[in-house]
Every structure is written in structure tokens, then in C-alpha cells.
Amino acid sequence: MSTRVAENVSALELADYQKAVRLVLRHPLITPVYPDSGALTTVRRWAEQLRTDLMDVLGYRLVTTADTARLQRAQDRLDATRPALSRAGRPFDRRRYAYLALTLAALGRHGAQVALGELADAVAADAARIDGLGLDTARKHDRDAFVDAVGWLTERGALRLADGSAASWASDPERAEALYDVDREVLTAVHQPTRVLQHVTSVTGLLDSAGARSLSEGRRAQRLTAARRARRLVLENPVAYYADADPELTGQLRAPALAEDLTRLTGLSVERRAEGIALVDTSGRLSDLRFPGGGTVAQAALLLGARISEAAARTGRHAPELLPAPTAAERLADRAGRIDLALPAHGVFGEIATDADVQAAHGGPDEDAADRGPDAENGSAPEARHPFVTASWLRARTREITERYGTGFAADLRGDPDRLLDRALDLLAAMALVVRVEGGVLALPLLARYRGVTAEVRTRTRVRTTAPEADGAPARAAGAASSDALFPAPRARTADDVKDPA
Incomplete structure (x- = not known):
């Protein structure tokens, strides 16, 4: 099933439009300052066409306001490869995620400005009611985690530093302070849940694939849903292996329309091999994780x-x-089981959730078997x-x-x-x-x-120029000490290989 992607975009402007697509796919939240000062202008120029194409091709909803562009993704799998990052570039741990959620809640109760110490006290009061969490501003470890959560919001423009220094406060809260302006519009865009969280009894209840197919859907609607899921599978993963895909997606993954739509939407090429299909991003314009890479x-x-x-x-x-x-379903069950261990075992979750909610969250009976028919159950390819x-x-x-x-x-x-x-x-x-x-x-x-x-391993010699070295390594400043570096030299790949999208 093909869609008319970029229907109202001229050939001369197609590259600019595809740049906007890649921008909003890589940065689901765009503000006047994030990821840079020009990103929001680029996205707003193409907002109408973006809304149409992202929904038609991927089932994603783009919400724009005067100062934000927020992409609401349809999430099919649990993905741990795109974590929030601290100021030092390290992935958030559970404590930092908890502080981020509590900070968002606390900011909703404050006015147009808030002092960092005051905000920390509010978060500490909420954290004290959560077993095993807490926030003690006398502990440097807790202050650093809290400042990382505040820094994440500051980077995106939800908070703007008006005076003082968060780093100084983290070092000595008795001697330093920081004052922030609160941007309500950006703050609202940061967290826009698509589910009533009190009804969720498992993390799988946050996924869209569990309810992607319904007996009430007509055949055309089911094909459209499957086509969107297949495109998302290729877009959001380094490679989509045919053997790992749900049976109803295999035909969509092999269809020429998928490659045509994704190529016209993103400007990237799609490469097929016997084992799977990948969206190739050799320039790194879309990928958030590159391999091979440095470090x-x-x-x-x-x-x-x-x-x-x-x-x-x-x-x-x-x-x-x-x-x-392990199949995709088995991996999902394993990850969900580990995450669900942190859910409350009593309280509002159990009181509000209905039997239908519980069944939907945990997958329930296989109601799709009748829709897929016997061929999907008994005529699938041999186990890889x-x-x-x-x-x-x-x-x-x-x-x-x-x-x-x-x-x-x-x-x-x-x-x-x-x-x-x-x-x-x-x-x-x-x-x-x-x-x-x-x-x-x-x-x-x-x-x-x-x-x-x-x-x-080659030893870099000292250089006295800012131009790149002949072997492609970055030049060093004059007088810099020499160091050892690793220079991988891959051979040509074989015809049977599936190309890495990064």
C-alpha cells in the first residue's frame, strides 16, 4: 500500500523538506533553542505537509504550537537504545528518571520563576514518599542527579537560567543558588502521555502494537495499520530481519511501496538483502547511533x-x-517483566484497572490468529x-x-x-x-x-598546523603531546551482507 508522500512539495524543494523530516524524526521535541535556534523555523515551514506525511506513512502525530513542535510516536517495541543523557553524556539511571518525572510534576505547581533550591525541596518532599528513592540535598550524589534532570529540561528550553549557576549549587547549596524562568508551553510539550497512566498495569500497555489490529477494523484499515508498522520497523531499527518480524508484516516489508515511501520521505535509500531490509544512513543525518564509530x-x-x-x-x-x-515477543516479555517489577503492587493501579486493561497490557489471547489464518500459523518460514x-x-x-x-x-x-x-x-x-x-x-x-x-595502532606525531593530517586523523594543536589511536580498516563486504544503516 503506497501513499502520496510529499505530494505538495516541488522537486526543487524536496531536499529541504526531507531535511525537515529527518530533523523532527531525530528530535521529537523541537523548541526555539533545541536542538538549535534554526530547527523550529525549518519544521514550521513544512508543518502542514509534515503532519500529513508522518501520519499517513508512519502513524506519527505532529503537534505544533507557536514555540514547539512535538512528534508523538507510535511505539511498537520497548527500546533501550535512546536514553535521556546527563550533562556528561551518560545515560540516565532510574534515580535521574524519577527526579525528572518529579521535577515536571513540581514545576506544574510553581509560577513563572523558581529557585533551584526551592524546586529541590519540592522534589525531595515527593521523593520521600517513594520507597527507596528520596532526595537529600546534603548528599552530593543526590544533588548531581537532580541537577542532571534540571539540565535536561534546561537544554530543551522548558527552563531558562535567569541568574546564578546550577553547577555551583550542586557543589555547595549553602553558598550558591540558581533562578530559572519556566516556559509553560515547552513544559507542556515535554510530557504528553497518550495513555491514562493510572490504568496501565504493565509497561506493554504503553505500546501501540498491542492494539494495532482490531476485529472491528476493516480489511483496508488492517492493511494500512500493517503498512505503517512495517515502515516504523525499518525506520526505527538498524535492520528489519524478515525472520524476526510478525507474520502479518512480512509481505509489507517485501513490498516495493515501503522502500519508495521511506526514500521519498527521508531522502535516504533502502537496501534489501536475503535476510532483511535496512534504511541506509551513511552520512549520519538521521541515525542517533553510529557504527562503526569513534571511542x-x-x-x-x-x-x-x-x-x-x-x-x-x-x-x-x-x-x-x-x-x-529469542523472538520479538519473547524479548518484549522479558524486558516488560523486568520493568514491571518496579510498578506498585497495590493502590490506584489495581483499583482502577479493569480486567480488559490487564488483558490488553499483557497481550491477552491471540485474537489475531483468526485474522491471519492457518497459513500464518503453519505455513511460515522455517525457524531461523x-x-x-x-x-x-x-x-x-x-x-x-x-x-x-x-x-x-x-x-x-x-x-x-x-x-x-x-x-x-x-x-x-x-x-x-x-x-x-x-x-x-x-x-x-x-x-x-x-x-x-x-x-x-599508529602513533600520531606532533603537528604545527590546524589543517587535517594526511591520514585523515584530526590535527593536534602545536606542541600537544603525542598519543596512540586506533585506525580500523574494514574490507569490502560480501554480496550477502545486509548493510548497516549507520
Whole structure:
């Protein structure tokens, strides 16, 4: 099912329109200051066409006001790869997320301005009523977490620093203070829940896929829903594997219309392979996570991925064991179960929720079986099986990589290979290159692209110019001390590989 994407956009303006699409997809909240001062103007220029296309193609709703543009996504899966980030670029932990939610609630009770210390007291009062949380402004750890939550809102323009310094307050709240202006319009746009949260008995109740198909829908509406879900699957993931997709989406993923719509909408190309389909973003204009990339974890992940791929390709008596990967439904159930452990076991959730809510949140009976028919149940493709690599083998390869290339790694990770391995595997899993399972990992088809990657450690010499060095490494300031860096050199990929969208 194809849609008329960018119908009212001329060929000369199509690139500008696609830039606006990528901007709002990468930054679901756009304000006068976030992600930059020109972003809101770009989006508002194309607001009407954006609203139409994002809904028709993806089922996303774009809400614009004088000072905000807010994209309300339809969420099909639980995704841990796009966390909120602290001032230092580290993902939020549970404490910071809790403080962020409580700060939003507290700001709703304040006026046009608020002092940081006053806001902290309000959040502390609410946090004290939550077992295991609390906020003690006498503890530096708690102050830092709270300031990270405030900083996240400040970066997006919900709060504007009028006087003082949050960093100084975090260092010594007795001697320093910070005063903020509150932007109500941006604050409202930050949190716009699409569900009545008191009715939610499981995190899966926040997903759209659970209610995406209904017996009350006509056949055309069901096809439209499936087409949107298929496009979202390709857009929101590094690769969509056919074997991992819901049966009703497989035909949509293979349809030419999907590639045509996504290409015209985003300006990126779609690449197909035997195992799946990917939206290719070689320039990084849309992707929020790039691989290969810079930094110790990305470099180690690339080198480890190459070794896993080589081991997966072995034949004969050295061939690895082939095992099935957990299905999307199994992964969802596992993640939801862990998240749901934090939900209250009593109170408003149990009193308000109905039996229908509980059934919907946890999936309920498979009412789609009748719609899909017997072919979807009995005539699906054989179960996909993938090469299994053990945890002990991974630890040994990580030690080898650290010993050989460690001079180019960050000192803290070089001295802790187990932590380096854990973070490298997390990155490979986030890029759909491996699946982490008990006792090791399963190598997925996309990983074959990086088979044969080699690397060497080169010592950069001192330079006395601001121009780039001949080998492509960034120039160093005059007189800077030399250091070691890692320069990966991947070989050409094979024809069977699924291309990485980053």
C-alpha cells in the first residue's frame, strides 16, 4: 500500500523538506533553542505537509504550537537504545528518571520563576514518599542527579537560567543558588502521555502494537495499520530481519511501496538483502547511533564483531552450534517483566484497572490468529538459527584485543576487560549485529559485513598546523603531546551482507 508522500512539495524543494523530516524524526521535541535556534523555523515551514506525511506513512502525530513542535510516536517495541543523557553524556539511571518525572510534576505547581533550591525541596518532599528513592540535598550524589534532570529540561528550553549557576549549587547549596524562568508551553510539550497512566498495569500497555489490529477494523484499515508498522520497523531499527518480524508484516516489508515511501520521505535509500531490509544512513543525518564509530567501546566492538563473524563462518568440526534467537515477543516479555517489577503492587493501579486493561497490557489471547489464518500459523518460514559463541570465548578474544590494541583505548576500560566486553556487546546488540543470550551471543546476518576487519595502532606525531593530517586523523594543536589511536580498516563486504544503516 503506497501513499502520496510529499505530494505538495516541488522537486526543487524536496531536499529541504526531507531535511525537515529527518530533523523532527531525530528530535521529537523541537523548541526555539533545541536542538538549535534554526530547527523550529525549518519544521514550521513544512508543518502542514509534515503532519500529513508522518501520519499517513508512519502513524506519527505532529503537534505544533507557536514555540514547539512535538512528534508523538507510535511505539511498537520497548527500546533501550535512546536514553535521556546527563550533562556528561551518560545515560540516565532510574534515580535521574524519577527526579525528572518529579521535577515536571513540581514545576506544574510553581509560577513563572523558581529557585533551584526551592524546586529541590519540592522534589525531595515527593521523593520521600517513594520507597527507596528520596532526595537529600546534603548528599552530593543526590544533588548531581537532580541537577542532571534540571539540565535536561534546561537544554530543551522548558527552563531558562535567569541568574546564578546550577553547577555551583550542586557543589555547595549553602553558598550558591540558581533562578530559572519556566516556559509553560515547552513544559507542556515535554510530557504528553497518550495513555491514562493510572490504568496501565504493565509497561506493554504503553505500546501501540498491542492494539494495532482490531476485529472491528476493516480489511483496508488492517492493511494500512500493517503498512505503517512495517515502515516504523525499518525506520526505527538498524535492520528489519524478515525472520524476526510478525507474520502479518512480512509481505509489507517485501513490498516495493515501503522502500519508495521511506526514500521519498527521508531522502535516504533502502537496501534489501536475503535476510532483511535496512534504511541506509551513511552520512549520519538521521541515525542517533553510529557504527562503526569513534571511542574505545565502538572500536573494541568493531574488532570483536569481526572475530565473532569469522568464528560464525567456520565449517566442519570447528563450525559453531546453531541456535534459534529469542523472538520479538519473547524479548518484549522479558524486558516488560523486568520493568514491571518496579510498578506498585497495590493502590490506584489495581483499583482502577479493569480486567480488559490487564488483558490488553499483557497481550491477552491471540485474537489475531483468526485474522491471519492457518497459513500464518503453519505455513511460515522455517525457524531461523544463528551461530552461537560462548562467553568464555568472548572474554578470551577481548583480552587479546586489549593486549594488542590497548594503547589506543581509554585507561579505565583497558584495565577492566570484562566491563569493556559488556559495553561492546551492548553496542553490537543495539545495532542488531548480535543477540545476547544466556552463556554467550548469537551472531546475526548483518555482522557478516564486518568480517575481516583489521586494525593497527599508529602513533600520531606532533603537528604545527590546524589543517587535517594526511591520514585523515584530526590535527593536534602545536606542541600537544603525542598519543596512540586506533585506525580500523574494514574490507569490502560480501554480496550477502545486509548493510548497516549507520
